[in-house]
Amino acid sequence: MKVIVAVALLALMLVYMARAAPPAPTRVQVTAKEFTYVVSRHSVHAGRAIVELVNFGEDPHDLKLQRIGGGRIWKTPDVLPGAYFDVEVTLVKGRYRLWCGIADHNERGMHALLVVT
Numbered sequence: 001m002k003v004i005v006a007v008a009l010l011a012l013m014l015v016y017m018a019r020a021a022p023p024a025p026t027r028v029q030v031t032a033k034e035f036t037y038v039v040s041r042h043s044v045h046a047g048r049a050i051v052e053l054v055n056f057g058e059d060p061h062d063l064k065l066q067r068i069g070g071g072r073i074w075k076t077p078d079v080l081p082g083a084y085f086d087v088e089v090t091l092v093k094g095r096y097r098l099w100c101g102i103a104d105h106n107e108r109g110m111h112a113l114l115v116v117t
């Protein structure tokens with residue numbers, strides 16, 4: 001009987017710990033300047049992620065993120081030089097395109113690809 005109670009308590013503790021400590025979100029940093037986007041990693045696992053746009057340039061930039069074939073577009077506001085902005089997203093398997101939505105920055109090279117496995 002004591003063993004059953006102990007096992008039950010252990011199981012409850014494990015359930016509680018699993019709920020108390022969800023996995024930390026993956027972080028991806030996107031460095032922006034005129035006119036490039038550099039991602040800190042090209043591939044991440046599916047799940048929660050924080051995508052951070054850091055503006056190392058001299059003009060405002062933003063970040064848009066969309067799964068290729070998907071509909072939703074995540075976006076930051078305009079980020080001023082020297083500033084950053086974090087977007088929390090939930091990524092599913094696929095390929096995501098990232099781009100700056102300001103003026104013709106995308107065409108001038110401010111875009112990147114992120115693979116989610």
Ligand SMILES: [Cu+2]
Nearest residue numbers: 061100102105
């Ligand atoms: Cu830009």
